[in-house]
Amino acid sequence: MKVRPGHKHNAGLTLLELLIVCAAVAILAAVLIPAVIGTVDRGAEAKSASNLRQLALATIAYANEHGGSLFRYRENTPQGVRWYFGFETAHSMSQPEGSRVVDRDAGPLAPYIENAHWVTVCPGFLKYTGMRKPKYGDWVTGGYGVNVLITGGVMGAVAPARLSSISEASQIWLFGTCAQINTFQPPASAKNPMLEEFYFFDHRELTVHFRFSRGTRALFAHLDGSVRPYSPVLLDTRRDGAHVGRATPVNSFLHLRP
Numbered sequence: 352m353k354v355r356p357g358h359k360h361n362a363g364l365t366l367l368e369l370l371i372v373c374a375a376v377a378i379l380a381a382v383l384i385p386a387v388i389g390t391v392d393r394g395a396e397a398k399s400a401s402n403l404r405q406l407a408l409a410t411i412a413y414a415n416e417h418g419g420s421l422f423r424y425r426e427n428t429p430q431g432v433r434w435y436f437g438f439e440t441a442h443s444m445s446q447p448e449g450s451r452v453v454d455r456d457a458g459p460l461a462p463y464i465e466n467a468h469w470v471t472v473c474p475g476f477l478k479y480t481g482m483r484k485p486k487y488g489d490w491v492t493g494g495y496g497v498n499v500l501i502t503g504g505v506m507g508a509v510a511p512a513r514l515s516s517i518s519e520a521s522q523i524w525l526f527g528t529c530a531q532i533n534t535f536q537p538p539a540s541a542k543n544p545m546l547e548e549f550y551f552f553d554h555r556e557l558t559v560h561f562r563f564s565r566g567t568r569a570l571f572a573h574l575d576g577s578v579r580p581y582s583p584v585l586l587d588t589r590r591d592g593a594h595v596g597r598a599t600p601v602n603s604f605l606h607l608r609p
Contacts (some may be wrong), residue, residue, distance in 0.1 A: 395474040396563040396570070396580075399494075399528060402470045403572035406495065406526045409463035411576060414514045421511040422459040423503035424551055434458060435497050436471040436550060448536050449485035471495060473528055475562040476548065482593060484533050484545035493548040494560070496529025500553055500608045501574075517609050520574035524606045527552055527571040527598075530560035532589045544590040554607055557587040559598050566594035571606070 413422050426433040431440040438457035446452075461467040473494030476483075483492070499505050501512040501523070517523055531549035539545035549558045561569045561583050568580040586596035599605045 395478070396568075398474045399563070399570055400578045402473065403495065403526050403528075403570055403578045404576060405464055405470050406460065407572035407574070407576045407578070409460040410525060410574075411514070412463040413460060419513045419515050421502050421514065423507045423511055424497050424499045425503065425505070425507035426459075427507060434550065435460065435502065436493055436495070437461075450488045451486060453487055473562075475528065476530065476560065479546050479562075479593070482546045482590060484536070484539045484547045486548060493550060494528060494530065495526050496550050496552045496558055497526050498524050498553070498607055499551040500604070501525070505551060505553070512608075514574070517574055519609065521577055522606060523574045523609065524552075524571045525574050528560045528562055528569050529558050530562075530593070530595050531556070531558050532587050532593060532595050534589065544593075546590060546593045546595070554599075554602050554604055557585065557596055559583070559596060561586075561594040561596065566592070569598055571598070 410421060414420060422435060423433075424435050429441075431438060431442075432444060433439075434453065436458050437453040437455035439451065439453045443451045443453070455461070455468045455471050458467065458471070464470050471493055473492075476492055476494030486492070501517070503509055503511045514520070529549050529552055531547050532544050533539040533547040534541045534544050539547070549556070552558045559569045561567055563570065563580070567582060569583070570578055570580055572578045581598040583594075583596045583598060584600055586594070599607070
């Protein structure tokens with residue numbers, strides 16, 4: 352192509368054109384990013400709901416083979432502690448936070464769940480990498496808690512409930528998305544609150560974790576195997592963005608026991 356003398360050919364963008372392109376990119380990002388995040392969040396919620404349903408169905412299968420009794424949240428043995436989510440040796444229990452080890456395939460529900468190691472890990476909890484405090488050395492966190500009012504108590508000192516003794520099983524929570532705000536174990540502190548997995552909920556603790564749908568819904572599996580979302584009634588405000596709190600008022604036994 353011939354260019355006339357005195358005519359400057361500019362193949363690049365003008366400042367105005369560049370501003371228009373930047374504005375268009377910003378608009379597209381504003382539209383697409385929330386949609387992508389929402390899709391990822393819905394995927395994690397669906398996977399978590401599937402995990403919770405498997406845990407509930409495994410519990411029913413366990414009860415059917417153990418005289419109708421539910422499992423114990425915690426069972427103390429000479430070798431260590433058999434948590435609902437796996438076995439931890441006495442040596443591991445004595446190690447610093449972040450160095451402990453648990454065999455997630457050795458819990459009471461593992462024989463009734465395929466790939467039990469991953470079913471007990473909530474995908475919605477794993478995204479909080481910037482605020483999580485490690486408990487176990489492999490960083491394979493849990494993120495699900497169990498209702499200890501029907502599974503033997505916090506220390507495993509009472510008999511678990513029997514399925515036949517629980518009325519309205521569709522209303523009683525068995526498992527839920529769960530976490531706590533830790534301010535008392537390094538590297539967490541009062542000035543640096545951190546999010547940590549927590550393995551039970553009851554009528555007192557602020558441990559239910561609202562991690563789905565922009566932090567406004569917790570998932571619970573009921574004793575009949577159904578899984579439904581619930582919204583918070585009280586939040587732990589010590590760590591912004593952690594969405595830890597309760598789905599029932601403090602000292603309420605609603606959904607916790609018959």
